[in-house]
Amino acid sequence: MTMDLAPEYDEEARLSAQAVLAQQVRELMDAVVLTDVSEDEMTAVTAELVALTERLKAARRDRPPVPELTRNGFRHLGNAVTGACNPHALPLVIERDADGSRADLEFRPTHEGPPDSVHGGVSAMILDHLLGDAVAAAGRAGMTGTLTIRYRRRVPYGEPVVGRAAATRAEGRKTWVDGTISLPDGTVLVEATGLFITPTPWVNAIPE
Ligand SMILES: CCCCCCCC/C=C\CCCCCCCC(=O)SCCNC(=O)CCNC(=O)[C@H](O)C(C)(C)COP(=O)(O)OP(=O)(O)OC[C@H]1O[C@@H](n2cnc3c(N)ncnc32)[C@H](O)[C@@H]1OP(=O)(O)O
Secondary structure, three states, X not given: OOOOOXXXXXXXXHHHHHHHHHHHHHHHHHHHHHOXXXXXXXXXXXXXXXXXXXXXXXXXXXXXXXXXXXXXEEEOOOOOOOOOOOOOOOOOOOEEEOOEEEEEEOOOHXXXXXXXXXXXXXXXXXXXXXXXXXXXXXXXXXXXXXXXXXXXXXXXXXXXXXXXXEEEEEEOOEEEEEEEEEOOOOXXXXXXXXXXXXXXHHOOOOOO
């Protein structure tokens, strides 16, 4: 007679809990940059955070959740841009359609660069990833070789903007991609163009 052993833990449930934790940390980050409480209160909160940090460090992985191919596609929960389990990530939620890759997004106060505007490096990071996703959407995969950004207008936070990207040309291991961050009315705020290169080891390992 065979018997199924109960797993020691449900990894999916743990990852869901980690995503909820990461979202709470994002709210914490916004609360930190906007807080106007007293110095004593900040010091008290910091002491509590030290204790919470130690609790999380009690059991550590040696790296964030690894990327994986699932039935629903490529999932990278630890990614700095898209990872639900990474508080650094917006997280960016990308949809693919006939025009390439698209994401509705809203930057937060933690992304401030110039006063009341999103940091140019943050916009570039989002576009880097979106362009990379458009490469994958075109049935290829690559690392960013070059990324050129033209900042046309300030990017606001706290209101919806739209990211878009599409591959324009491919040759051997190279794929060229264009993308934008725009206001919902179509006003272009940032333009990007990039060259992505498929590393030789990936050539035969590109997911659908
Ligand atoms: C197991 C597979 C799993 C795949 C999963 C994919 C799923 C996708 C799903 C979801 C989308 C995710 C989206 C993510 C997006 C994020 C993107 C990033 O932020 S990537 C991090 C930043 N970029 C780097 O760190 C690159 C570091 N650089 C390198 O690793 C190498 O330099 C690399 C791969 C870019 C090129 O290395 P070489 O050894 O393959 O290249 P050589 O053979 O020297 O050159 C090939 C050709 O490319 C040109 N080239 C090489 N590097 C170039 C560059 N930087 N700029 C322009 N041209 C370059 C060369 O001149 C050459 O051209 P000629 O054939 O002679 O015409």
